[in-house]
Amino acid sequence: MNNPDIPQKAPYPAEVEAGKSYWWCACGKSKTQPFCDGSHKGGPFTPVEFKATKSEKVWFCGCKHSAQKPLCDGSHKKL
Numbered sequence: 699m700n701n702p703d704i705p706q707k708a709p710y711p712a713e714v715e716a717g718k719s720y721w722w723c724a725c726g727k728s729k730t731q732p733f734c735d736g737s738h739k740g741g742p743f744t745p746v747e748f749k750a751t752k753s754e755k756v757w758f759c760g761c762k763h764s765a766q767k768p769l770c771d772g773s774h775k776k777l
């Protein structure tokens with residue numbers, strides 16, 4: 699099984715806007731973390747969509763090992 703790269707063992711806070719979609723980088727290779735920049739091409743990972751239902755601050759997973767992708771669930775503490 700392929701493991702994603704780990705850009706950081708902490709979440710990325712982000713202000714999201716209601717009604718907008720965000721594409722979270724699942725492979726860990728994007729240069730524009732926590733979002734996909736297309737660097738996953740040719741690999742086993744594809745980005746995960748996050749649809750904002752309200753405008754708020756959320757914490758996107760930076761370690762790429764969350765069980766609740768694309769958001770942080772605390773799994774980074776076990777890496």
Ligand code: FES
Binds near residue numbers: 724735736746
């Ligand atoms: Fe990582 Fe696209 S660059 S999923």
Ligand code: FES
Binds near residue numbers: 709710760761769773
């Ligand atoms: Fe990945 Fe918290 S940063 S679970």
